Amino acid sequence: MTAFAYIGAxxxxxxxxxAFWAWLRLDKSVWWIVPGMASLxxxxxxxxxxxxxxxGRTYAAYGGVYIVSALIWLWAVEGAKPDRWDLIGAAMCLGGAAIILFGPRGS
Known part of the structure; x- marks a missing residue:
């Protein structure tokens, strides 16, 4: 469930x-922010x-998933292929997220 929640988020x-980027930077209609706010x-x-x-731990671990998802968005939606530095950085962030989320905790 955690992976699905993070990916969906x-x-x-x-x-x-x-949606806000499209409105403010791509000159789309102000109405783009309505579904944007629902999505947020x-x-x-x-x-x-x-x-x-x-x-806080949930949000910290989510950061790694967000970075990987943003690079997928970059490629799938914006048509810019991530380079090796993007991929290396994303792998490091995802590894850090896994440590934060699944690391053993003392009592």
């Missing part, structure tokens, strides 16, 4: 932020589904 956050609300709700004791 990342897609919702990127789509919501892109979905993002926030999806993060509450992650089974973690502390919100």
């Amino acid at each position: 990342a897609l919702a956050e990127i789509a919501g932020c892109f 609300a979905l993002f926030a709700w999806l993060l509450t589904l992650v089974d973690a004791e502390h919100a």
